[in-house]
Amino acid sequence: MNKANRSAESASVNLSELLARVDNDRALLxxxxxIFKREFPDHLHALRNAVAGNDSAQAACISxxxxxxxxxxxxxxxxxxxxxxxxxxxAGEISALGxxxxxxxxxxxxLLPEMDSYRAEARP
Amino acid sequence: MKILIADDDALPRRLxxxxxxxxxxxxxxxxDGRHAVECLSQPDAPRLALLDWMMPGLDGPGVCREIRKHRxxxxxxxxxxxxKESKEDIVEGxxxxxxxxxxxxxxxxxxxxxxxxxxxxxxxxxxxxxAREQMRFKATHDPLTSLWNRGVIMDLMGxxxxxxxxxxxxxxxxLGDLDHFKNVNDTHGHLVGDQVLxxxxxxxxxxxxxxxxxxxxxGEEFLTLLNNCPxxxxxVRAEEIRKAICTRPIQTDAGPLGMTISLGVLLSCDWxxxxxxxxxxxxxxxxxxxxxxxxxxxxxxxxxxxxxRVPTPQPxxxxxx
Numbered sequence: 001m002n003k004a005n006r007s008a009e010s011a012s013v014n015l016s017e018l019l020a021r022v023d024n025d026r027a028l029l030x031x032x033x034x035i036f037k038r039e040f041p042d043h044l045h046a047l048r049n050a051v052a053g054n055d056s057a058q059a060a061c062i063s064x065x066x067x068x069x070x071x072x073x074x075x076x077x078x079x080x081x082x083x084x085x086x087x088x089x090x091a092g093e094i095s096a097l098g099x100x101x102x103x104x105x106x107x108x109x110x111l112l113p114e115m116d117s118y119r120a121e122a123r124p
Numbered sequence: 125m126k127i128l129i130a131d132d133d134a135l136p137r138r139l140x141x142x143x144x145x146x147x148x149x150x151x152x153x154x155x156d157g158r159h160a161v162e163c164l165s166q167p168d169a170p171r172l173a174l175l176d177w178m179m180p181g182l183d184g185p186g187v188c189r190e191i192r193k194h195r196x197x198x199x200x201x202x203x204x205x206x207x208k209e210s211k212e213d214i215v216e217g218x219x220x221x222x223x224x225x226x227x228x229x230x231x232x233x234x235x236x237x238x239x240x241x242x243x244x245x246x247x248x249x250x251x252x253x254x255a256r257e258q259m260r261f262k263a264t265h266d267p268l269t270s271l272w273n274r275g276v277i278m279d280l281m282g283x284x285x286x287x288x289x290x291x292x293x294x295x296x297x298x299l300g301d302l303d304h305f306k307n308v309n310d311t312h313g314h315l316v317g318d319q320v321l322x323x324x325x326x327x328x329x330x331x332x333x334x335x336x337x338x339x340x341x342x343g344e345e346f347l348t349l350l351n352n353c354p355x356x357x358x359x360v361r362a363e364e365i366r367k368a369i370c371t372r373p374i375q376t377d378a379g380p381l382g383m384t385i386s387l388g389v390l391l392s393c394d395w396x397x398x399x400x401x402x403x404x405x406x407x408x409x410x411x412x413x414x415x416x417x418x419x420x421x422x423x424x425x426x427x428x429x430x431x432x433r434v435p436t437p438q439p440x441x442x443x444x445x
Binding site for chain 2: 025039
């Protein structure tokens with residue numbers, strides 16, 4: 001994996017931090033990315049539904065999960081957006097959730113293909 | 125060392141699991157608080173736990189509160205994993221009974237260092253428990269024979285008598301005294317006497333059931349309580365005890381010594397509601413009768429004619445030994 005090039009190209013994942021987090025264990029990295037690929041779309045879908053349904057409690061809960069997931073994968077910017085969503089949802093600021101969600105979706109746009117490419121390269 | 129990870133999110137759970145397996149921990153993982161409580165309440169459960177703060181059903185602080193309710197269990201060192209960073213949150217977490225907290229995403233080295241702190245505290249607790257158990261043993265057991273000491277065996281007798289009255293059962297009280305033990309001490313010395321007492325205690329324990337009680341009542345006197353003893357088997361059991369002492373000589377530094385024991389037996393169901401000390405006096409009188417009748421025998425205390433069959437014992441020191 002060309003770490004230097006990839007880190008420079010992408011603002012999403014801090015690859016060196018992520019590799020340090022898994023102690024350079026490629027099999028584990030691959031496994032974590034698979035979990036992300038499997039679970040992230042469902043969480044995002046559920047978050048959209050919660051925001052659309054003005055369910056701030058559910059939105060807070062899902063944002064919290066997404067925040068943890070993204071932080072663990074060293075996707076700091078998107079994790080910060082998820083954290084903002086969680087704060088707003090907990091504060092019951094329903095009207096602000098739509099914009100915050102849109103911003104979050106923009107942050108994570110392209111994240112799955114990026115993760116896929118890491119996964120393909122990390123596969124033993 | 126065993127450790128529990130409770131996190132409803134699969135990704136951090138797997139990352140934690142792998143990190144700790146690499147650090148040689150035996151890891152158990154669960155995905156919610158209820159399962160965490162179940163796991164930590166099992167015998168031989170992990171004593172280190174990493175608990176995610178937010179979990180469905182029961183959250184991390186809820187798990188801490190549940191575990192801390194059960195104080196009889198060994199101490200569990202619990203660390204909350206949280207992305208909450210406000211002082212109020214941290215205070216709430218620690219007030220729930222958590223020992224420490226870590227902010228997610230965790231740093232592996234910091235996590236391991238904090239777990240080592242937990243292990244030090246658990247090790248200290250183990251040493252304290254061990255010291256307490258040693259003190260408890262010393263406070264309740266005779267140091268020479270490791271049988272129950274006089275105070276405890278008397279308490280146990282009181283409790284057993286109340287229980288057998290409540291359940292309309294019968295407790296057999298057997299008071300035994302080694303015959304001519306003074307001669308052993310006078311002839312061979314106290315160290316040999318101690319060897320005899322230890323071996324007698326061992327044989328007494330082997331002669332009774334695991335739920336009977338045997339205590340050292342005095343110098344060479346032993347009090348045995350047979351719980352839920354059918355009345356027709358008490359004398360048989362006492363006879364077995366007598367034979368356990370006299371059948372084989374006791375090996376000592378002075379060579380093999382043949383020892384015998386005299387026994388006074390009393391069945392609580394024969395005596396109605398009488399105080400424990402009164403029953404013990406009657407058992408002692410029966411023991412005295414066994415001594416005067418020639419020793420190495422069993423005599424039973426009967427309420428019908430207690431003073432005819434069993435002479436009044438002489439004061440200590442003037443007793444037939």
